[in-house]
Amino acid sequence: MPNSLMPPTASLAATPQRPAPPLGPTHRDGRVGYVSYFLLAIILYHHAKLRIPPSLYKPLTPSLSTPNINAHLYTEPAKLPKEKEPIRVAVLGQGRSGLDIHCRYFKTAPHKYQIVAVADLLDDRRQRAHSEMGCDAYADYCDLLARDDIDLVVNALPSHLHPQATIDSLNTGHHTICEKPLAWSAAELDTMIAAAHKADRLLLPFQQSRNAPQFQKLLQVIDSGVLGRIVQISISFSGFARRWDWQTLQEYRGGNLLNTGPHPMDQAMRLLDFKMPEQILCAMDRANTFGDAEDYVKILLRTKDKPVIDVEISSCTAFPQPMYTVHGERGGLSGGPAGLTWRYYDPQKAPEQMLIRSPLPGPSYCREELKMIERSWAPNEDEQNSFTYMSNAYYDSVFAVLREAAQPEITPQQVRVQIAVIEECHRQNHLSQLPPQGFDLSSAEGWPKECTT
Template identity: 45%
Template sequence: MGEPIRVGIGGLGRSGYGIHAEYLKDDPDFRIVAAADELPERRKDAQERFGCRTYRSYAEMLAAGGFELFVNATPSRFHVEASLAGLKAGYHVLSEKPSATTLAEFDRITAAAEEHGVLFFPFQNSRFYPYFRKIREVIASGVLGEIICIRSNWSGFARRWDWQTLQRECAGNLLNTGPHPVDQAVVLFGDAYPEVFCRMAAYHFDFGGDADNFCALTLYGKGRPTIEVQVSSFLAYPQGEQYNIQGTCGGLSGGPAELRWKYFDPKSAPKHTLWKPWSFDRQYCSETLDWQEESWRFAEASSNANGFVSLSRGVYRNLYGVLRNGAGREITLEQVRRQIFVMEEAHRQNPLPVNE
């Protein structure tokens, strides 16, 4: 057992407190020794629950030191500046999503990490969903054949009137929820930068928001599957499962609780020759395939292992392995760079009016 990683958390809001601190307090390989938040009641809460030092700002906390990992859970518009400050001060940094909004910002962050001899970790906990790992396993097995199209829907009906509706806060569906499905999409797309087509819109009634709350995104490229991602706040009725995957030998459907897939073996399928010049005796093509069907169910359906706190385990256990044992990254910087590329291009294609 190595020394626990001493952690300073910047921001004790929904993420810093409700996800990161909630996980870290129970992992013996990490120790929360410092936390920063401008609200005194949050600082008092952190002192009582975690027995840590507290500060009014992450800058004060970075200056005081005494830890090696800075968890950047500040509001989204501060992510880039806070990550840069932590790296330049000599700390490893784990940043909440979005870790950046442009490639230029992301490249500045990774360059700063290299320059100062520390590591930068984007927080992409949805990579560790058990169902997503199973999807990757099924695709890698080859039973579905060549993957043609992947549809991923992360939508529901919800009206919002908080800071996540404001462009000036680096908010909106794509930058808030989007890093989860887009991270999964770039992994499934493979090691290449995709072509991007996107349509976004902002409908905030009379609440004053101006960031996107409808996003339909398509990734495509030669020799790659077409991947469609929708993140809408206006889906009153569910539209099928979260994932639907089409392959040349079968398909897969499902989501966090359950997956099912079916496929046939092309070697044992009926053989045909192309009818010429027209259909045979006015018939339609018809055949019987020997479908094989399989399913997977989340084994811990009664637990919160599909929740964000438990999903954090995958991120932090890999981070510990990297820092203490020289393990490889499960979430590579290049993968996240492609994610940032996709989201920046989506916003470039959809400039939305800004409310002053």
């Protein structure tokens, strides 16, 4: 029950009270009665003994039916400062991402985020959102964006609708998180960034894999220098699976590179300090997909004074591979979400060797006993569910940006490099396309192409 509707006595249920003195004559007698002194005494008592800030006192309004004689002291709770209020969020799309990633997190953090509205084309999804989350549900996301009581919009629509819906959200004055892929091309992303600048709103890419505990540990090991100069880093987001949904179609910007690729590609760009690689070599193929988009991607990135970055996103890998393999001059690293292991030698304790140009006696091979130091890392209890951990860390940072004036950790300018690399990969690999047929996600039956503001 709202405090304003609570009986006056309820607001003081936990406040110790001392017996009230007998009431004297009131203003009806034409004199200043004892009631005024009685009320003043209570206020002074609470201020001195309970130390309630004076700003919490609500002016007393005598009841018209029983003036003053039954009056109670009422203290109104302090209004929560804006920087601590939950962020009012709306989610566009209630599919795998909108429901199972974003809304799932929001429901675990009501002190930070409040779901006020969702939008989805499908009626059953809207009904589920309304019944399970108690929020408003819209068939047309433009109607949702017309609201002025939303702090943050999450764009979790189908991939090919990310740019336009994000621009619509920014143009209507909302800070906007956009799911991956953020855009199809660098030029498309530039248009989105320009819309954010014009609206003076934040465009926040949802690249939560940068917060993955295993990736953060990998960075820590590399930065420690124990592996020496890093020669190559391989990142594999691979497995063996067949797929037949809309994300296997090029017309909806499907395929492994745009579906899964933004996760390892964002990590790859972080390893290159978000600088455009000097050389990009990419090979794509279709093997187990029922659509016309690729399900095998191999990318090699080369940049001067940086390690070779090898990214693989394959649905044709029947034998599990480590997510990360690091090659260094003093050792290496291998592992993934379940744990990392790295081994290296201490050059100060290694046998002294020197170059020998003449044939080795014997003949023989170069052999030595290097004492390798091995270390390992395993996720703690909070980190064991890497997927949940990444989302929690991402949204903690967004809350800090919107409520504590922190700087965004993940920016569209950083992601622009990733998009430019992906664009080049598509340029190098022209795959044939199936003719569009069936349900069109952007037709009259689907989402509008642009909101009118």
